[in-house]
Amino acid sequence: MxxxxxxxxxxxxxxxxxxxxxxxxxxxxxxxxxxxxxxxxxxxxxxxxxxxxxxxxxxxxxxxxxxxxxxxxxxxxxxxxxxxxxxxxxxxxxxxxxxxxxxxxxxxxxxxxxxxxxxxxxxxxxxxxxxxxxxxxxxxxxxxxxxxxxxxxxxxxxxxxxxxxxxxxxxxxxxxxxxMVKDDWQRSMLFNLDMTILQLRQQLGDTAEVLALTAHYHNLIRQWSQL
The missing domain is CATH 2.60.120.620 (q2cbj1_9rhob like domain)
Structure with missing residues (x-):
């Protein structure tokens, strides 16, 4: 990507x-x-x-x-x-x-x-x-x-x-x-997820669903990052 x-x-x-x-x-x-x-x-x-x-x-x-x-x-x-x-x-x-x-x-x-x-x-x-x-x-x-x-x-x-x-x-x-994330495919998914969360926040604000997606995003970074 x-x-x-x-x-x-x-x-x-x-x-x-x-x-x-x-x-x-x-x-x-x-x-x-x-x-x-x-x-x-x-x-x-x-x-x-x-x-x-x-x-x-x-x-x-x-x-x-x-x-x-x-x-x-x-x-x-x-x-x-x-x-x-x-x-x-x-x-x-x-x-x-x-x-x-x-x-x-x-x-x-x-x-x-x-x-x-x-x-x-x-x-x-x-x-x-x-x-x-x-x-x-x-x-x-x-x-x-x-x-x-x-x-x-x-x-x-x-x-x-x-x-x-x-x-x-x-x-x-x-x-x-x-x-922090070595794999290009994983980085691409994280980027797309982050951009989607940003758009949803602009449209809906910090709803429970948006917060759940944000938590999912950060947990994926915890899972995939190499620090």
Whole structure:
């Protein structure tokens, strides 16, 4: 299951982050962070994690993500990795791949399991040609190209790729999270149940039936969470 989260960042916030990225001019060959297999299909740039601007920019993105109620409900995050930044230009692309199952998390100083992938777009669709994020699941291939400030969230187990950027620049932030609920199917059911409860509360208020569903939701989290 995928989720489009609109306006994680305002247009003003996007402009500020883009200006800082442009000023820093700290892009490196993305292959440096790739394994032997990924190096063959990865052609992009990534922002230097050692640059003084990185921590502030990354923290701004992380803070914005943590404030998103939809993300909290969909991903049930236990840990969110410090976001990174990439740039695709000059036919840059990233072929079909699945993200690494484990990444080191500096915040907790230990490896975490990557259950959910997130891409936050920092370029408007009209700023570049190509560059679609293609995500494959049991229902086929899904093409994603969102407005700047919007995010797409999807299971990290998904096969996905970035199509070649034939003109302009596609700049984005990306990260992963370890969920309290490892299983994607269980997370999907919990998200759908949470959204249904929210709609019923708006229509009916906190009736006995709505409270019963809410209790059922939290008890399922108790049953399925891995803490």
């Amino acid at each position: 995928m989720l489009h989260i609109p306006e994680v960042l305002s247009k003003v916030q996007v402009q500020q982050i883009r200006a800082e990225l442009d000023t820093a001019a700290a892009w490196q060959n993305g292959q440096f962070s790739a394994g032997a297999q990924a190096q063959k299909i990865k052609q992009n740039l990534q922002f230097d994690l050692q640059h003084p601007s990185y921590v502030t920019l990354s923290q701004d993105i992380l803070s914005a993500l943590k404030q998103q109620a939809l993300l909290q409900s969909f991903a049930l995050p236990l840990h969110i990795l410090q976001p990174m930044f990439n740039c695709y230009q000059n036919t840059g692309t990233y072929g079909n791949h699945v993200d690494n199952a484990v990444q080191y998390c500096a915040q907790v100083q230990r490896p975490i399991r990557t259950d959910v992938s997130m891409t936050l777009f920092l370029s408007e669709p009209e700023e570049y040609q190509g560059g679609e994020l293609i995500i494959e699941d049991n229902y086929g291939s899904h093409e994603v190209k969102l407005s700047a400030g919007d995010a797409i969230v999807y299971p990290a187990t998904s096969l996905h790729r970035v199509e070649p950027v034939t003109a302009g620049q596609r700049i984005a932030a990306f990260t992963w999270c370890q969920s």
